[in-house]
Amino acid sequence: MTVVQGTRTRRGTALGVAALGALLLGQAVGPAQAAPLAPPGECPAALTSAQATTGLVGEGLTVVKGRTPEPFRVEVLGVQPDGIGAGRDLVLIKVSDLPGGHVVDQGSGIWAGMSGSPVYVGGKLLGAxxxxxxxxxxxxxxxxxxxxxxxxxxxxxxxARTAERSSESSPKLTASVRRAVAARAGAAVPSGSLERLPSPLTVSGLSSARLERLQKDVTTADLPLRVFAGGRAAVPTAAPTERPVPGGNFASVLSYGDVTSASIGTTTYVCGDQALAYGHPDRFAGPARYGANDADAVAIVQDDVFGSFKMADLGGSFGTVDQDRLSGIRADLTKVPSTTPVTTTVRNADTGRSRTGTTGVVDRDLLPGLVPYALWANVDATFDEVGDGRLTDGWTITGTRGGGKAFTVHRNDTWADRTDASFEPAVALADAVYALTDNEEEHVTITSVIYDATVSTTFRQLRLTKVEVSTDGGKTWKKDAVRVKAGKKLTVRTTVKPYQGSKSIKKVITVKVPKAAKGLQANLSVFGGASLDGEGGDDTACLLEDSCDSDEDSSLSTVIKSIQSAPRNDELVVELQAGSDDEAKGDDDSDGKGDTLVLTHRELRQAEVVTGARSVAVEVR
Known part of the structure; x- marks a missing residue:
């Protein structure tokens, strides 16, 4: 059955796997046979890998510029049994330009973005x-x-489920196969193994420095993506507006809006309500949910170091990618995907500039990893600089928990940084999103993230310089160690000093020693809330690969409470802790986890962000 190109007729059962078997019984085409390519339209018959005999010549279709597919020559060099995976053969090929063509020369060979380019022999589809x-x-x-x-x-x-790590292998060419391929192709075979072609990842809204960071993150997360700057695309809100064509551009979209992000490849097959593309996985997620869009190719960028790739901007919606498998991705051409909105409002206190932007994340597994980039895009556009500064923010995360019950998490904080005032706030919000979705007791769906911030170039910070403790109400102050009776009070005097300021600020707070602490060796710890930030370093790649450290045993309610009650950066925290002898003495070999009992906890709000930490040994009699 053939569906006329351009219609929305649903693919009939005649194209099921069983019926496709009949289509695969077409005659084998002998070696070196090359018929002029006539675009086969939709639902073409297919050939098997067994019919891919050495010397067989066909023609492929792909887009070099714009949206119009161009033909190129393909010669079969052989078949590598199980070259892609168990029971998955790999057809070895050599590509070249047809007379007057300029597909391969544009990238000095096969380039990233050709993934999915269909190859036909006698009007039948050989593969991608x-x-x-x-x-x-x-x-x-x-x-x-x-x-x-x-x-x-x-x-x-x-x-859709969380993406698994790919188990696909890189097809390895033995020395004998390499020699045979080289002889047949008349060209040297590069060292190394054949690998799935990396996908160009078009990303809008980010500065060059943020793009470099994103490239580092996707590389660390072992995602085969080549990041480049591209244009934005709006969240599709109605039915698909475009229909893919074999050999045409195909974009698998992770997010729309401020930070539009999509991998770029080629459509292989279109039939009725479905399309196939890439010929390899995108994220290897199995059941998936990405956007499916058309794209306009800008150019093939030649790069002899990292490999040439196609640059493209997104076009209209094809529908939704719903399968992401070893042999390619599949799109449902009847409906557009839903998104999780990340809405950011940023005000520049110095210039008065204000901007509200939204990034609609399609792949919710990547929501934690894309959240910081959504924030950075708007902060960079509004603050219009990167350097020392001060930022105050507030955010709200809404979602549904197990049983469909709604929840809301809200937090406010203040930040100061000498190099990038927006870095830690963005990562902190992303960590909160990750902690909520990564809890092991309830399935969580985030329905929205709303972020509000005011940023200025005025860098202000306090540093804790001294902690003194008195057991007699302030008549005598000690800095190193004190003895106190259980049930009595400790008077704590803190001294902080402003950044590049000479005037010290002192505050006094009392801490009651519980009677249950009698006979314990304890430690009085005083630290600025900002001292707790950055404990995870600058690793944002783990947010993309779902591998960040988290408290796996915590319930969702505990996670929510922990997020909302965590000390703010502009607070001074005073804690009396008891634990093992090593912990009480501040031994460096102590991990500080599990065995420490917090006897008393107090927080003092300060005028600015506070850094630094001090401690005093306490013997409870």
Whole structure:
């Protein structure tokens, strides 16, 4: 059955896997046979990897510029059994330009963004270009067989789950196979293994420094993406507006709006309400939910170091990617995806400039990883500088917990930084989103993130310089160690000093020693709230790969309480703690976890962000 191109007719059962078997019984085409490519339209018949005989010549389709597919020549060099995975053959190919063509020369071989480019022999689909040598430019690559991709058409669409780490392997060429391929291709085969082609990742709204950080994050998270600056696309709100064509651009969208992010590839197959693309996984998530969009190719960027790639901006909506598998991704062409809005309002206290922006995140598994970039995009646009500054913010996270019950988490804080006032606030919010979704007791769906901040170049900070303790109401002060009776009070005097200021600020607070502490070796700790920030370093990559450290045993209610009650950066925290002898003495070998009992906890609000820590040994009699 053939569906006329451009219609919305639903694919009939005749294109199920069972019926596709009949389509795969087309005659094998002999070696070196090359028929002029006639665009087969939708629902083409397919060939199997067994029909990919050495010397077989076909033609591929891909987009170099704009949206119009251009043809290129493909020669089969051989078939590597199980080259992609168990039971998944890899067709080894060499690509070249047709007379007057300029597909391969644009990228000096196979380039990132060709993934999914369909290859036809006699009007039948042989497969999709999907593998290449990423270490150096080469016309030699790999094809995912059409029969493997066709199996995606009948996969049931179930609830999307967290992306698993890919178990796909890099097809390895033995020395004998490498020699045979080189002889057949008439070209040297680069060292290393064939790998799935990396996907160009177009990202809008970020400065070059933020893009570099994002590239570092996706690389650390082992995501095969090449980040480049692109244009924004609006969240689709109605039915799809475009329809993919074989060989045309295909964008798998992670987010829309301020930070529009999407991997770029090529459409392989279109039939009825479905389309297939890439010929390899995007994130290998299985059941998935990404946006599916058209794109406009800007250029093929030649890069002999990291590999050439296609730059493109997003176009209209195709629908929703609902499957992300080893042999490719599948799109439902009947509906657009829903998103989680991350809305940010930023005011510049120095210039009066204010801006509200929204990033709609489609892939909710990546919500924690994309949240900081949504904040940075608006702060950079509104603050219009990176450097020392002061930021006050407030945010609200809403969502549903187990059983569908709604919850809300809210927090305010103050920040100060000599290099980037927006870095820690963005990571702190992302960590909160991650902690909520990563709890192990309840399934959580975040429905919105609302962020509000005021930023200025006025850097102000307090530093804790001295802590003194008295047991007689302030007549005598000690800095190192004190003895006190259980049930009595300790008078604590703190001294803080402003950044680049000479005037010290002293405050006094009393702490009652519980009677239950009798006979314990304790420690009086005083620290600024800002001293607690940055304990995770600057690692934001773990937010993308779902591997950040978290308290796995905490309930959702405990996580919410912990987020909302955590000390603010402009607070001075006074704690009397008791634990093991090593902990009480501040031994460096003590991990400070599990065995420490907080006897008394007080917080003092200060005028500015406070850093620094001091401690006094306490013997309770």
């Amino acid at each position: 270009v999907s593998y290449g040598f990423t270490s150096s430019p080469s016309p030699i690559g790999g094809l995912t067989p059409a029969s493997d991709m066709a199996a995606l058409l009948d996969l049931g669409s179930t609830k």
